[in-house]
Amino acid sequence: MGEGSRASRSAVVAAPHSGMPHRPKLARPPEPTSQSPRVAYAARRGTDPLTAAFARRQFVVPWQGCEPIGDADVEATFARIVHTPRREPAVAYVHVPYCQNHCLFCGFFQNVWRPDVSAAFVDDIVAEIERLARTPLVASAPIDAVYIGGGTPSALAADDLARLVAGLRRHLPLAAACEITVEGRIYDFGIAKAVAALDAGASRISLGVQSFDTGVRQRLGRKASGEEARAFLNGLVALERAPIGCDLIYGLPGQDERIWHNDVETAIALGLDGLSVYALNVWPGGPLSRAIGAGKIAAAGTLAFQATAYAAACDLLTARGWRQISQAHFVRSPRERNRYNRLIKAGAACLAFGPGAGGQAHGHSWRNVVDVARRRAMVADGRMPIEGLARMPRDHRAHVAITSGLEDGELDLTTVEAEAPGFAEAAAPLIQDWSEAGLGEIDANRFRTTRAGAFWMTTLTKGLFAVLDELESTEAAQGGTPA
Template sequence: MSGHLVLEDHFANGKHPLERAFDRRNLFPWLQRSMRPFPDPRANYKELVSEKKSGKCVVYVHVPFCANHCLFCGFYRDRSAEEAMRDYTDHLVQEIEMDPVKNRVDTVHAVYLGGGTPSALSAQDLQRVIRALRQNLPLAPDCEITVEGRVAGFDLEKVDACFDVGVNRISVGVQAFDTQLRRRFGRKADQEGVLEFLSALSTRNKAAIVCDLIFGLPGQTMQGWQDDVRLCSQLGLDGVDLYCLTVHDKGPLAMSIEKGALPTQAPLSEMAQMYQAGLEIIEQAGWRHLNQAHWAANTRERNLYNQLVKAGADCIAYGSGAGGLLDGQRYVVDGDRISYQKRIANGEKPLAMMLPAARHHHARDLIMGSLEGGRLDLNELERCTAPGLIEALYPLFEQWQQAGLLSLSGTVAVLKTPGWFWHCNLVGSLFELIGVFIDGNKAEKPRFAFTEKGKKYA
């Protein structure tokens, strides 16, 4: 191969591997490529779905409604309204029924209803969506079916309606248990209400119950964070996500901080320490570390959708604003709900755009999926790239080992706690270096990264 690898640009700071391994934290390495969308996404989509395809496949269904806009959320689109949600469900079911992608699919291994807040839909509409998926797609007998929700508005009638149509995983966006902190960021239920709801879900014993927690929130203390993680480990849940706060540029949280209505977010060094503290608490409780942000208390929790998506599995997308992936080609469904519904009514798959597959996307998928799970086999990576890659990259992995990010066992790299925290930086570096090694050209520089202050870099 003709590419010359300048590994020093990707070395980590070994003096402070957890807090300051790199100058800034890389957030979305899989999106960091400048690609021109296909001029006619419908033609490309039609070609992709025309032939049967075997292999791992998941489904993402987007519900763009929320009762209110929480300050930290970058996904808010539409305020919940009963008539609008019922009308949206009508069109969503129609999209599922008419989408020719069902002719391509061999088996669906996981379904995820995200948003927004899917639990904002009525019990009847939730059932309509799940039934449409079951009737139109070949779901595996053990297909993981997740409904994402929040405590407010997710009554037990809806919960039982989900169980009745085969939902076997519920992910609850708790974010924080402390009532004062929850109120500050727009969460309606207090701590007592959250605990009562999670207890009711767990005692039903019909599905994997998972909750999300966020660290680095403005005003959140280390003690408060540790208390939240400990509480989570005592509730009889099946899984937990520990997410690092992302401040979305010009979002409501960023604006509140800028105006002085809220304190600044925790600096990156503190968030790294919070991640380590959370990891230690949850693992001392006996939970398994499934991937970068997720832990399982038992074998019922698989977190299958997230793991398969990160590894590049085909992802069928339904709903306004949903994103999908077919043969490495990313596509987005029309994010304007009214436009989306009009196009559905006209019998059209309402695509907003489709991007070509990234170069060497199979290698990128292997890197992303493997490091998301904490382990990368360099022999396997070389087999799907080019001879000589291990020899070219090994000095970088040795430096990362010396810096405390990972350990090496022959040609297998296993992440340590700092490596888990900075895993997207490692992924981004490998994406770039593989491009250089194979193509002999400088790979694309990251387009989205954040410093401790949350400022974007181009």
């Protein structure tokens, strides 16, 4: 699991012009209550804003506000979606739902990898790509970025991975400068396989390293040592064929300040083009949560440790000349564009291929059926193998403006106001509170996050989404469109 997989699962966003209605301006703003966002999401005072602005980090679930489509209407609704042309560019996400093992920190594990599934799996995906490429949804406008994520795409055999990349290039209407990223892990990649993917047309490689410390890696279930990770990345960089990036996670069990500093220093020394730094999420009921609860592994880093680790990484990278282009992603060279993540968070339509991949277009989101055997049976039956089809909320364009603005470190309040009249006035007390607490700075109609505000970005996002929810409830109470 890496950057694109996180993005495809953590943010359900719709194309900017998806036909969803704008909200009319309210007769009067909502009155504050004890449950009002301006109270519930107020920052603590008299504390360090970086480490203690809130009691915990909060997250927005991908399906928040979505309206499920009833089972009886799924086929007809999805048929309308795929037969409606796009007017705007899109991204494509290809999901490879196999892993060599279930790493403790990962909440997305689906299937144990077996070498004998490689060829048949790629046959299925290429056939799916070819089939959907004929639809107006896919064929009508260019695709600006493709992300092959998982799971572990690098588990595929070299010739099968190359066939997958070649199939994408052959069948999809890719833009001339389309970025095709292959995600992988150290253990099962290898230089020869990377070269095969690049020869087939991949243009970017992203590795889920998480840590270069061998002890930390092994406790999490990673098979390759830190030295093997460094050697492989050195080899990829030496090819000089494509931008190379990796992910690091802060807050891992057994990771202290020294180890984290060494992780970031190692990434810098390798000459990578891009680096993402993420906070550890301990999934409730997941393998890491169970292992910590049973005393089999050290506890995860505290919230304060995560905050200081994030700030330390930001300071170290920017001091070495790296440029921060989003909350978590840094670039060293101009050829690192990170197009998929930036486009998906800015509201691009997403065309989904493979078991468990999430898609979105024309005001709807969906997920491909996860079970491989069930998908094959549905395709053989002439049915579209999708599930979880839902209609985006009316405020979704406002959600996108909030998410992408805070992700980039600068929220344009007028953009949100244009999608949700009344938002700027309703959000003003909360944004003023955050500014006074040291989480951001107000400049006319823009709110720019500080380093502390960037760390708490997901909590700020949740707070502003709550403002939108309160506006909708107030509108309904004042006799507007029902919530």
